[in-house]
Amino acid sequence: MESVFHEKQEGSLCAQHCLNNLLQGEYFSPVELSSIAHQLDEEERMRMAEGGVTSQAYRTFLEVQEQYS
Structure with a gap:
């Protein structure tokens, strides 16, 4: 490994920085993680409705x- 990727903590984006540091690259943005969260919320709502x-x-x-909305 030539270098270690480290994304400095900014704001309250702990999950984003944790994932990107773990994966060693800029894989997730706040917008992408927000979209994933909304998709999971909708999946959970559908399962609860069952x-x-x-x-x-x-x-x-x-x-x-x-x-929380």
Whole structure:
């Protein structure tokens, strides 16, 4: 290995810097990680809905999601 990649910490982008440092390159941007997070949120919402959209677990899930939106 000729050199070690190190992405200096900026703002609150810990996950981005951690992944890029681990992978030794600029693989992820904040926009890409945000897109991945939104995709995972939608997948989780669909899986929770499989148990019934009127279930208490699904309603609680939606309430928590709204708090973080």
